[in-house]
Every structure is written in structure tokens, then in C-alpha cells.
Amino acid sequence: MSNKDCIYLAYKNIKKSNIRRNIFILVISLFLIIVLIPFTVYKVFLKALDLTNELSDSKTVIVYKALKSNIDYIKSYNNKNIIKVDYNYQLIPGYIDYETNKNIYIFEAIDKHTPKIIKGKKELLDFEMLCPTYMAYGVFDFLTYDDLTKTKIGDAYTLNFYKEIPGENEEPKYEKYEYDFHIASQFDAANYYNYNTCYVNSNTYNKIKEIFIENQYGEDIYIYAKDRASALQICSELSQKGMDAFVSTPDTYFMKPLLYFGIVLIIFISVASFITVLVYFYSYFKSEYKRLALYKSLGYSYKEIMKIMLAEIDILIFISFIIDLFLFIITAFGLELILKQQVRFSGVYIRLPIIPFIMYFVILIIMSAVLIKDEAKKIKNLTVRELNEE
Amino acid sequence: MEIMKLNNITKIYNSDDSNEVVALKDVSVSFELGKLYAIMGPSGSGKTTLINILGLLDDATSGEYIFENKKSDELNEIEKANIRNSKIGFVFQTFYLDNNLTAYENVLLPVLKNNNLTREEKKDKVEKLLDKFNLLNRKNHYPNELSGGECQRIAIARALINDPLIIIADEPTGNLDEENEKLIFNYLKDISKSGKCVIVVSHNKDIKKYCDNLYEINGGKLS
Numbered sequence: 001m002s003n004k005d006c007i008y009l010a011y012k013n014i015k016k017s018n019i020r021r022n023i024f025i026l027v028i029s030l031f032l033i034i035v036l037i038p039f040t041v042y043k044v045f046l047k048a049l050d051l052t053n054e055l056s057d058s059k060t061v062i063v064y065k066a067l068k069s070n071i072d073y074i075k076s077y078n079n080k081n082i083i084k085v086d087y088n089y090q091l092i093p094g095y096i097d098y099e100t101n102k103n104i105y106i107f108e109a110i111d112k113h114t115p116k117i118i119k120g121k122k123e124l125l126d127f128e129m130l131c132p133t134y135m136a137y138g139v140f141d142f143l144t145y146d147d148l149t150k151t152k153i154g155d156a157y158t159l160n161f162y163k164e165i166p167g168e169n170e171e172p173k174y175e176k177y178e179y180d181f182h183i184a185s186q187f188d189a190a191n192y193y194n195y196n197t198c199y200v201n202s203n204t205y206n207k208i209k210e211i212f213i214e215n216q217y218g219e220d221i222y223i224y225a226k227d228r229a230s231a232l233q234i235c236s237e238l239s240q241k242g243m244d245a246f247v248s249t250p251d252t253y254f255m256k257p258l259l260y261f262g263i264v265l266i267i268f269i270s271v272a273s274f275i276t277v278l279v280y281f282y283s284y285f286k287s288e289y290k291r292l293a294l295y296k297s298l299g300y301s302y303k304e305i306m307k308i309m310l311a312e313i314d315i316l317i318f319i320s321f322i323i324d325l326f327l328f329i330i331t332a333f334g335l336e337l338i339l340k341q342q343v344r345f346s347g348v349y350i351r352l353p354i355i356p357f358i359m360y361f362v363i364l365i366i367m368s369a370v371l372i373k374d375e376a377k378k379i380k381n382l383t384v385r386e387l388n389e390e
Numbered sequence: 391m392e393i394m395k396l397n398n399i400t401k402i403y404n405s406d407d408s409n410e411v412v413a414l415k416d417v418s419v420s421f422e423l424g425k426l427y428a429i430m431g432p433s434g435s436g437k438t439t440l441i442n443i444l445g446l447l448d449d450a451t452s453g454e455y456i457f458e459n460k461k462s463d464e465l466n467e468i469e470k471a472n473i474r475n476s477k478i479g480f481v482f483q484t485f486y487l488d489n490n491l492t493a494y495e496n497v498l499l500p501v502l503k504n505n506n507l508t509r510e511e512k513k514d515k516v517e518k519l520l521d522k523f524n525l526l527n528r529k530n531h532y533p534n535e536l537s538g539g540e541c542q543r544i545a546i547a548r549a550l551i552n553d554p555l556i557i558i559a560d561e562p563t564g565n566l567d568e569e570n571e572k573l574i575f576n577y578l579k580d581i582s583k584s585g586k587c588v589i590v591v592s593h594n595k596d597i598k599k600y601c602d603n604l605y606e607i608n609g610g611k612l613s
Contacts, residue, residue, distance in 0.1 A: 298499055
């Protein structure tokens with residue numbers, strides 16, 4: 001008997017509405033949604049954490065209030081994982097337009113410290129920028145999606161930088177420096193939760209920086225490491241030398257409870273699913289005794305009957321799978337919609353955790369096959385007697 | 391021509407506990423092609439057990455069952471299933487049509503597992519049989535949309551679809567009116583005349599008019 005015919009018979013049998021079957025589908029679908037939500041949230045934070053670790057902040061060692069001896073030590077410090085040391089990093093050369101109150105940070109595009117380019121060229125020329133796909137002019141934490149502006153390659157920006165100079169009566173004066181920039185490449189703002197940082201090449205960066213800092217050592221030293229592990233190691237070594245060294249660490253205190261919660265739920269739901277499948281199976285087999293006895297009398301071997309039963313269960317599981325996909329899309333859409341209106345934009349991305357999703361169904365299918373194999377042995381004992389039982 | 395032979399068949403249910411039931415006792419009988427056999431007997435006399443054994447759905451406790459010169463206990467599960475599929479056709483009292491399938495699909499059911507025929511050939515076979523039983527216009531109807539007589543004709547068509555050598559009918563007219571009863575007995579008689587062995591288990595005394603051989607079963611003994 002071909003698989004196609006098995007599926008055809010199974011399809012015909014489940015086509016007719018049956019409350020028990022509908023409950024089975026619903027329970028399996030709901031169980032999965034309950035599992036998916038904590039995993040989805042966990043995955044969202046995990047991805048955020050991974051990306052945060054990729055960001056420049058997480059790979060940069062800051063030595064605060066460095067003394068001359070510290071500078072001498074760092075100059076002689078030999079570590080192949082250091083990309084660059086900035087001895088006069090006093091300020092992030094931010095662009096602030098005092099008239100419109102717009103604000104963008106300008107960073108130096110250092111290898112391994114810039115976000116992944118999704119569009120445009122890698123090598124930036126002077127006054128070319130690597131920008132987020134959506135730009136936000138303002139303080140990151142207080143922005144919402146409505147504050148974002150879509151950027152595109154080739155867009156021109158004229159940015160005014162103001163150098164503070166001492167004025168009369170201690171009133172500061174501002175000297176205006178105007179530069180024209182072009183967007184040459186873009187990174188995915190959403191992935192990096194980074195909407196107000198642009199990157200320029202070293203030459204441009206130094207030109208801007210000269211506006212703010214005169215050619216002298218600043219108080220803080222920035223050491224750019226290849227990766228986060230190296231940054232932590234350098235930080236530890238410098239701290240041991242008595243320096244006030246620091247590497248920014250993302251908040252992760254909520255990650256473990258979320259993961260444990262997800263694992264506990266998955267165990268609970270797996271057991272509950274197993275019991276549901278088991279209960280469904282026994283009641284299914286009992287109610288289908290007659291049909292199976294009929295198939296046997298028509299010359300179907302117990303292996304063929306087993307195939308039909310398995311096809312029926314697999315179709316039910318597949319229906320649950322499809323229902324779950326829809327449920328997930330609706331839930332994710334609803335959650336995103338609510339969250340985007342309520343909280344700041346960063347971190348609100350509901351994505352389907354593919355592996356737990358697929359695993360859940362694979363386990364269900366394997367479990368069904370094992371149970372059917374066990375149950376199908378009873379088919380050998382089915383006779384006309386079962387057909388006559390009312 | 392002899393097709394089936396039972397030699398001293400005994401069937402005991404629950405043989406290992408106190409509820410032991412002797413359903414068949416030393417039954418010896420043979421069946422030939424081209425004949426209609428009637429087996430009559432009261433409820434609990436062992437008719438269904440006999441059908442189960444003849445139809446290779448159950449094994450005897452002792453004795454020998456020879457099907458086409460081959461002992462049944464030498465057949466494995468798959469061989470028995472293939473014989474049931476291609477050489478035996480069952481007709482039941484309450485039709486036992488699959489309510490989820492149409493008349494056409496119910497008749498198709500036994501031939502579905504035959505991989506030697508194309509889908510078109512199977513369709514052709516089913517439609518010819520439905521036509522023969524005047525059911526072609528009802529082929530897309532589900533059993534609950536058909537009359538008892540129509541359902542039983544579908545059940546007979548299903549039993550004949552693989553052109554089996556033997557038809558085993560268990561109370562085939564039990565749920566039918568007089569008119570349909572006659573129709574079904576005539577069909578079964580015609581089938582036996584076409585060279586097949588038809589075994590009818592029935593309470594209905596009218597079967598005597600149609601059968602070539604009549605057996606009575608009582609207390610598990612065939613006479």
C-alpha cells in the first residue's frame with residue numbers, strides 16, 4: 001500500500017469533525033504556544049546580549065583618570081589583541097544641533113568595533129558615513145518608533161559641531177564648524193538597538209575630534225580590543241596594576257531565571273503533552289476498533305493499519321503545527337503592537353524559536369510512532385467479533 | 391473443486407482460566423468452488439467463530455485448516471492478510487461500511503492496497519461493479535445517505551472487488567426488508583454460480599431455497 005493511499009485514508013477519516021480530535025489538536029497547539037512564549041522572550045534577550053557583546057562598548061577597556069605612569073605602562077604593554085589605544089579620548093564627539101536639539105554620536109570606524117554592514121561599501125572615504133537604517137535624533141532611551149527616520153545611501157547631511165570657548169563673564173561661547181557628510185553604507189539599526197550612532201573613517205573622525213580636544217593627553221584612555229574576551233583579560237591585567245580599568249557589561253541578571261522558567265515549562269508541557277497523546281491514543285484506538293477490524297477483514301496487514309494510524313496522527317500533529325504557526329504570528333504581532341506603543345523601541349522583536357518549535361513536533365511524531373507500534377500489536381487479535389460488538 | 395477444508399477444528403476461548411468457552415468442537419467440513427453453503431444456528435452456537443477461522447482472522451486451538459492445499463498455521467501474518475485481501479470477501483450483517491468514505495471509496499478500499507493496478511484501472515473496476523449493482527449514481531454518497539439495501543449491495547461490491555474465490559457472508563440480510571433480502575440472496579446465488587464459493591451464515595430459513603449445501607451448527611458442533 002502506497003504512502004499516498006495511507007495519507008488519503010487518514011485524511012478521509014480525520015476530515016469528519018470529531019470533538020476528541022479537535023481537543024487533541026487544540027491541546028497540542030496551546031501547549032506549544034505556552035512553551036514558545038518564554039523561549040521567544042529568552043531568545044530576544046539572548047540575541048540582544050550577543051549583539052551587545054559585539055558592540056564597541058563591550059570590547060573597549062576604559063582606564064579612568066590615567067596617570068602618567070599608567071600611560072607609560074600601557075604604551076609598553078604588549079598585547080596582540082589590542083587594535084588601537086586612544087590616549088586622548090575625552091569625549092564622544094557628538095553632534096548636537098542646539099537649534100533643533102538633534103543629537104547624533106560620531107564614532108571612529110574601527111575594525112571589529114563597527115556593526116555589520118548590510119548595504120553599501122565597507123571602506124569609507126573622508127566624510128562618508130556608516131549609518132543605521134533608521135536614524136533617531138535624540139537620547140536613545142526615551143525614543144519610540146515614531147521618532148525614527150528611514151535613511152538611505154547617498155543621503156546628504158550637513159552637521160554643525162560647536163566648540164565651546166570661554167567667553168566674557170564666564171558665559172561660554174560656541175564656535176561653529178560645519179561639515180557635509182554622505183551616507184555610504186548602512187547597518188541594521190534594529191539588530192544593534194543602535195539608532196543614533198554613525199561611523200566615519202579615522203581621518204574624518206580625527207578632524208572632528210580636533211574641534212573638541214586639543215592635542216594633549218586626556219584623563220581617560222580607551223583601549224580597543226579584538227573581542228570581548230580579550231577586553232576582559234586586558235581589563236583584569238590593568239586592574240591588577242592598580243589602574244581604574246573598566247569594560248561595560250550588559251545586564252544579564254534576568255536571563256537565567258527566564259531560561260530556567262522556559263526549561264521548567266518545557267519539561268512540564270512535555271510531560272503534559274505525553275500524557276495527552278497517551279490518553280488520546282488509548283481512547284482513539286478503542287473507538288477505532290471496529291474500523292481497524294474492518295480493515296483487517298479486508299486484507300490489510302497490521303503494518304498497513306499501523307501506517308494508516310500513524311498517518312492520521314501525523315496529520316493531526318501537522319494541523320496543530322499550522323495552527324501554532326498562525327497562533328504565534330497573531331500573538332507576536334499583538335505583543336509587538338502593544339509593546340511598541342508602551343515602551344521604548346529597543347528589544348521588542350518577537351521571533352519564532354525555530355529549534356524548540358520543530359523539536360516539539362519531532363518528539364510528538366516519534367512518541368506517536370512508538371505508541372502506535374505498541375498499540376498496533378493488538379490489531380493481530382482483532383476478529384469479526386469486534387465488528388459485531390456494539 | 392475443493393478450496394477449503396477443516397479437519398477436527400476446535401476453538402476454546404479463555405482456555406487458561408475458569409471462564410473457558412468451547413466455541414467449536416471437532417468441526418470437519420470442506421467447501422468447494424461454485425457452491426453456496428448455508429450455515430444456520432442459534433446465537434452463541436459458534437457461527438462467528440467459524441467465520442473467523444475460515445476468514446483467517448483467528449486461529450483454531452487445535453485441528454487443521456487447509457486453504458488451497460496449504461495449512462493455515464504455516465501462513466504468516468502478511469500471507470494471511472494477502473489471502474484475506476485477494477481470495478476472501480466478507481459481507482456483514484450491519485454492512486460495516488466506513489462511514490467516512492463514500493460508496494465509491496468503500497468499494498475501492500480492498501483494492502487500494504493492490505500496487506499492481508493503476509489508479510485508473512482501480513477506478514474502472516469499482517465503477518463497473520457499482521454499475522452491476524445499480525449503484526453508479528450513488529457512488530459519491532456516504533453510507534448514512536443510503537438505504538439499507540444499497541449499503542448491503544455496496545458491501546457485496548466491496549467483497550467482490552478483488553474477484554475473490556470465497557465470499558463469507560455473516561447474516562447478510564439481517565437488517566433488510568423482504569424485497570432486499572431476496573435481491574441479496576439472488577446476488578449471492580449468482581456469485582456462486584459464477585464459480586465462487588459462497589458461505590452464508592444466517593438465521594433466515596429462506597436461505598434453504600438458494601443454498602446447495604446446508605449445515606447446522608449448535609453448541610460448536612456442525613452437522
